[in-house]
Amino acid sequence: MKEIWFINQYAVTPDLPGGTRHYDLAVELVKNGYAVRIFTSNVNLSTRKHGRDLKGRLWLEEPVQGIFFE
Numbered sequence: 001m002k003e004i005w006f007i008n009q010y011a012v013t014p015d016l017p018g019g020t021r022h023y024d025l026a027v028e029l030v031k032n033g034y035a036v037r038i039f040t041s042n043v044n045l046s047t048r049k050h051g052r053d054l055k056g057r058l059w060l061e062e063p064v065q066g067i068f069f070e
Helices: 021-031
Strands: 003-007 035-039 062-064 067-069
Touching: 003 021, 021 035, 021 067
Parallel strands: 003 035, 035 067
Antiparallel strands: 062 067
């Protein structure tokens, strides 16, 4: 299976405020048989707050509809 990585500190999951351009593109890529990982920051640009509790880890892998947010 082909895998595509996006690296964008501002990418967000659809449940958070902000642009979901990378998520929307990833959804279409998954439909076409690709594995997609989006590497993003833990800080949401729209809210200026940390989005996820990393629980002391350096990163958290969060699957959202077959797309891995890291």
